[in-house]
């Protein structure tokens with residue numbers, strides 16, 4: 411039997427498994443900065459990223475996408491759960507992430523704002539080869555040779571070598587960030603809204619570049635984004651988060667063609683995509699997500715859900731379903 415793709419499978423030595431992961435940020439108030447509560451940024455997320463697979467992760471602002479990505483990259487400690495490659499634990503609750511140099515090489519992250527991510531005092535040559543030099547991976551190549559090769563991979567010529575970040579356009583800067591991440595031949599790259607800040611035409615170029623690099627290097631992406639149309643195009647599977655939780659997970663096409671969660675349907679209605687719901691099915695989502703510091707009881711989506719009834723206000727629905735399309739909704743079967 412094929413294991414459910416969302417369940418961490420210790421037998422799969424090559425998969426990155428996120429098992430029941432929660433990340434919380436303490437809320438401090440008063441003169442003594444006492445902890446008064448916590449923002450539940452990520453709650454009980456379980457996901458498995460197979461080698462070479464792209465998972466698209468969507469959801470409204472503040473739902474926890476970046477926090478989950480940062481936890482995967484080892485940049486956030488876990489309040490609960492475990493992140494592992496096969497049997498090898500990388501992060502677990504109660505300890506700072508334990509990443510060896512080799513672990514850090516295998517998982518890279520590319521951020522939304524390339525200007526903030528790049529040291530303004532370094533040239534493109536130094537920026538793209540910094541990691542290689544740090545990890546002792548330059549081999550017989552000089553830094554200039556390695557940089558020329560890496561910049562060429564992302565479509566930048568030799569003239570880029572000695573320029574500083576401020577001399578590039580936004581799209582070129584993001585290419586440098588991608589070259590930096592790819593230089594270490596990672597197995598997983600967390601791409602956090604890498605194209606959102608760019609012009610539409612440049613967005614497409616950056617997305618195409620990531621697709622090409624994946625084909626060339628068999629890298630696996632956790633692709634965080636808002637645009638479900640773009641995510642569908644690049645992802646094998648897609649997940650939607652709401653208030654820190656994954657509420658739907660499934661194959662990219664099924665996700666857009668047959669969304670099961672009322673929230674996914676509302677997201678698809680808000681951003682029309684080819685093949686998405688039309689006409690009467692296009693209902694616009696009202697209201698704001700509740701506070702992640704004070705989540706409502708029961709299903710977190712119930713205060714905004716047109717289908718909510720008693721059970722939804724009382725009990726948290728589990729992420730469940732047949733085979734590979736999973737949904738956390740008591741009313742998934744009754745949905746229009």
Ligand SMILES: Nc1ncnc2c1ncn2[C@@H]1O[C@H](COP(=O)(O)OP(=O)(O)OP(=O)(O)O)[C@@H](O)[C@H]1O
Nearest residue numbers: 435449450451470471472473474475476477478702
């Ligand atoms: N460093 C932090 N300290 C306290 N709270 C934080 C911190 N970072 C994020 N949060 C909170 O955690 C929750 C999840 O934030 P996160 O940035 O992961 O969301 P997101 O889905 O990436 O949103 P966006 O689409 O706007 O990038 C939000 O409520 C946010 O306010």
Ligand SMILES: [Mg+2]
Nearest residue numbers: 475476477602
């Ligand atoms: Mg974010």
